[in-house]
Amino acid sequence: MDWARHCARCGLAAAFGAESRRLSCPHCGFELFLNVASAVSAVLRHQGQVLWLRRAKAPGLGLLDLPGGFVDPDEDLEVAIARELQEELGLKVGAGRYLFSAPNRYDYGGVTYRTLDAYFEFELAALPAVTLNDEAQALMWLPPLEVTPAMLAFDSLRAALPRLQALENV
Ligand SMILES: [Zn+2]
Structure with missing residues (x-):
């Protein structure tokens, strides 16, 4: 399916595939x-245990996700993850540890966005008090070994899961 049928500059017909x-x-x-x-x-x-969010919206409605999101223009990864944790959970964190990256597809409004997701790990000394925004309907603490690929919302998470589980076995 095309996601656009006309040129955004001249307005003439031009098919742009998904x-x-x-x-x-x-x-x-x-x-x-x-x-x-x-x-x-x-x-x-x-x-x-790891904090998982149950998504309240498409894509991946009802499936598990990790907190995070798109990097803003002129923002570095470290600032982006701290901002997302503040916005999504009301959580202030110290420096995280970079783990790995995994490519993702994010289908929204008929357009497939390709992303490269950078994973950062934060070890929390105490259970944090968090507040959910409208992206998540619930949160749960689960060890990665109790999570299966079918429970996850995105390709990126399914690629990340065995790597997170391998970290458990070290
Ligand atoms: Zn044109």
Whole structure:
């Protein structure tokens, strides 16, 4: 399915497919690149458990996610993950530890956004008091070994899960 049928500059017909990374108008030469976006995810740990969010919205409605989101323009990863934790959970954290990255697809409004998610780990000394925003309907503390791929909302999380589980076995 095309997600756009007309050029955003000249308005003439131009089909832009759902998988297109480069939109190129055959009439006026307008080009637009849909590059991979940076995103961040937080692995918040407390006594062997990790905080998971049950998504309140599509994509992945009702499935588990980790706190995080898109990196803003001019923002670095470390600032982005701290901002997302503040916005999503009302949580202030110290410096996290970079773990790994995993590519993701985020389907929203008929457009597939490609992201590269950077995972940061935070070891929390105490169970934090958190407040959920409207992105999550519930939160739960679960060890990664009790989570299965079918419970997860995104490809990126399914790639991350065995790596998180391997960290448990060290
Ligand atoms: Zn055009």
